[in-house]
Amino acid sequence: MKALATSSLLAATLATGLMAGLFAAFAYAVMPGLRRGDDRTFVAAMQQINKAILNGWFMTCFLGAILALALAAVAQWSGGDRRVFVFVLAALVLYLAMFVITAAVSVPLNDELAAAGQPDRIGDLAAVRERFESGWVAWNIARAVTSTGAFGCLAWALVLHGRSTH
Template sequence: MTGDLRSLVLLAATLTTGLMAGLYFAFSVAVMPGLARADDRTFIETMQRVNTAILNGWFTLAFGGALVLGVTAAVLHRSGQGRPALPWIIAGVVLYTASLVITMGFNVPLNNHLADAGTPAHIHDPAAVRERFETAWVHWNTARTLLTTGALGCLAWAMRTAGSTGRV
């Protein structure tokens, strides 16, 4: 039973981390390049709406669940037959935690500044508002995309390590 629980928690950690990596990747390769072609007011309004819409239960489940499940997987793999996967799980948790630091330290404050700018129709200089937001936000999104993708790779390798040794 312990092996089954370890396997399920590691799988859930890997899946939720994958969802976050995919979300950040989608912003990197589709959303932000698409919005780069929009005028300033459309860009601001769209990002304000996205930043409001993303605050929902599904996002929260993946965003927080990846960390909670990753830490839980590490605890469950700390001894016995689960130990060979532990270094990879720890690496995944560390990389994902770094992505959270970037998100909370950079992307969220940028989102908040954008929200505080007001409605696009009432912003005096939308080009300046966009300039303060877009380049920095894209930069930090790229960093968290790379970190979260690295975390996903580590957790996937942990699953392989656990499976190849027969020690899940």
């Protein structure tokens, strides 16, 4: 059980950290950079990013973190340290909040942007961008905060786990 507790906690921390980094990078670099572009550039870039991100690496981290978090929580509850369990549980709750935001807000906004069609064929690019940008940016910041909080909880859980195994 100790091997499962350690490996699942490490996997959860790595996958959650990668997701937190992705959302944070969008918050502090990608979206501010795209904000400086014209409407066509913004819409075209986001449409292509939304297509490109649906790949095996993303899905492994995005969904794998949930599995690893659940395994880590079970392992800590079953035979691990209850102090570690509390931080793993907090991380799971924060990560699930990010997951819900993604499913309920970000994906529908991405789908709406894709449904607008090719940028060269959109009559009012400014309106399409306006319907998408501010909401997506605000909710992405919420995803960055929740996933970074989950990562921080897992980092501390690793510290506590390391102390309890010595």
